[in-house]
Amino acid sequence: GTVTAHFADGSSATGDVLVGADGGASKVRGQYLPEAGRIDTGIVGIAGKYLLTKENRDRLDPMLLRSPMLIMPPRVYGMFCAPHELDAPTDLLAAGIGGNEGSGPGLNLDNTRSYAFWAFAARREAFDPRYGKIEALGGEQLREIVLDKIADWSPALRFLVAESAVDTVNAIPILSATPVKPWPATNVTLL
DSSP: OOEEEEOTTSOEEEESOEEEOSOTTOHHHHHHOTTOOEEEEEEEEEEEEEEOOHHHHHHSOTHHHHSOEEEOOSSSEEEEEEEEOOOOOHHHHHTTOSSOOSOOTTGGGOOSSOEEEEEEEEEGGGSOGGGOOGGGSOHHHHHHHHHHHTTTSOHHHHHHHHTSOGGGOEEEEEEEEOOOOOOOOOSEEEO
8 A cells, every 4th residue: 555765865755656757767667667668869959058147137138038939940950948937026136136146066957046948959960970979078068069050040049058057058868758558557657
């Protein structure tokens, strides 16, 4: 009737149900449905964040703050942009306060401050082979690669990429799940 999860730090937790919602490389999935593999699609995404401090917000084109947008040029790549706005009292936002100050360690995974997100995606072969494995490059080089690819695009998009915190720029391969047959219902499941 119960299930116990054991964590890397040596701790554990017991409950009635365990929902494996721990991402594409799920440890729960690996144990529960080892046949549910992942395949590389051949597409690589390069993404970054532009912090929305009061000063930065004023420098960014307002169209990038309205809603998510998808840019699909007549080429072998595309881009997605979206604002990530946090609710904060109006008086704090007006003062430029609200957890948005500066960059810092861990900003790449930080969802406590408002930011504009961008992601550029292309098939691996669309990138210059002299770069080698795109996923192994650092943020500064990845940002330069995207700026090179979007050199003739809107100045607002180029500004967004160029001014993004380099420690937020990373590349990840786009993976897809292999089909799996329905599995029996138990007190462990996957999301």
